[in-house]
Amino acid sequence: MAELRITPVSTKADRKLFVDLPFRLYRDDPHWVPPLKGEALGLITPEKNGWYSHATAQLFLAYRGDRVVGRISAHIDTLAQEMSPVQGFGPGAGQWGLMEAEDEATFTALLARAEEWLRAQGVTRALGPISQSIWEEPGLLIEGYDHAPTVMMGHAKPAYRGWIERAGYLPVKKLVTYELNITQEFPPLVKRIIRSGEKNPSIVVREVDKSRFDEEAAIILNILNDAWSDNWGFVPLTPPEIKDVGVKLKPIVFNDLIRIAELDGRPVAFMITLPDLNEAIRPLNGKLLPFGWAKLLWWLRKPRVRTMRVPLMGVIKDLQASRLASQLAFMMIEAIRQASVRNYGASRGEIGWILDDNQGMNSIATAIDSKINKVYQIYERAL
Incomplete structure (x- = not known):
């Protein structure tokens, strides 16, 4: 067997090899969804990803001879380092992600190289996998390998869990997604809560107006940054x-699938739902040409x-301890459930990711008879 060598990614050609590797490693996995290659390249190109305005990253490729056999990203998010350590990151925290490898020896060597780079940047604690922003694809899939991920969710080989844990990493946080049959009406108690809210003149649950995209996005961002x-x-x-996300998501933003709840005219909650783009791009095998774009x-x-996937919901902190928070959530969920079935022919919903200890959101998911379908794990290790 040829000797393993690991090299930093430094050119466009390197980045292309980085993006291409999963297409070979997962070609026989019926549940892997090939990303659009242009989109995947944009995420690792600083000039095309706004996350790099407050973060730095080094990508690595592993070779045996001329064959690429693995990849990893080591990265530091300066905003994450400014957060309180009790919230997971904080001073000295760094991350790694986008990890793929043919075998455990390659995986372990790549992880060691990423840790070496992080130490050189002053990192004392590594968390992963986080690919690359916490808002992109955080966590390693550890349950739910038997069905494909929805848009903006990750997939992984079952072997990776053991490889990470044998490298000395310990679980630090679980993220879950829930699925439900949205053709069925909600339980009677939830329906009563919704009807009560509909009778309250102080509450308005409205669709977003895509023609005022920037203004609506700013409203949602303000609620999100407060709620989360x-x-x-x-x-x-x-x-x-936000600018980059807007460009990427605008084509799959539909007025009736995103709701803002107002209380006495003040926006206090939101819910974003996206049609599962993975269903459309899966047959394209990463390529828009020659006919994929059409x-x-x-x-x-x-x-x-x-x-339909619900990637984000939020209620302002002032209301989170009140009954009104769940009422607003149920009202938005029901409005979007009806639109999803009526206007898009959808039959299944997926909510998440949700922190496994987020009692409020987990209670809402349970109340509408949804069940956990995928579990993702984030690990950490002192360096």
Whole structure:
């Protein structure tokens, strides 16, 4: 067997090799969804990803001879280091992610190289996998390998869990997603709570207006950064990131799938739902040319999907300890549930990710008869 060598990614050609590797490693996995290669390249190109405005990263490739056999990203998020340590990151924290490898020896060597780079930057504690922002694909899939991930969620080989744990990493936080049959009405108690809210003249649950995209995005961002600010792993989203996310998500933003709840005219809660883009891009095998772009544009005109994903919900902190918080959540969920079935033919919903100790959100998910379908694990190790 050829000797293993690990080299830093420094050129466009290196980045292309970095993106291409999973296509070979997962080609026989029926549940892996090939990302659009242009999108994957953009995430690791500083000029195209607003996250790099407050973060730095070094990518590595592992070779045996001329064959790429592994990859990893080591990165430092300066905003994450400014957060309180009780929220997961804090001073001295660094991360690694985007890890793929043919075998455990390669995996272990890549992890050691990432840790070496992090130590050189003054990092004393490494967390991973986080690929790369906490808002992208955090955590390693440890349950739910038997079905494909939805848009913006990760997939992984079952062997990776043992490889990480044998490298000395310990679990620090679990993230879960829930699935439910959205063609079924909610339990009677939830329906009564919704009807009570609908009778309250102080509450308005409205659709967003995509023609005022920037204004609506600013409203949602303000609620998000307040609602999530005490959560484990929270890092505030910045204007450059919001701009990039807006460009990427605008094509799959539909007015009736995103709701803002207002209390006496004040925006206090939101819910974002996205049609599962993975259903459309999966057959494209990462390529928009020669005909993939036309197929995708046609799909985007009026998506017909099986699954809708709820990546984000939030209620301002002032209301989170009140009954009103769950009432607003149920009202938004029901409005979007009906629109999803009626207008897009959807039959399945997925909510998450949600921190496993977020009692409020987990209670809401349980109340509407949803069940955990995937579990992701974030690990840490002192360096």
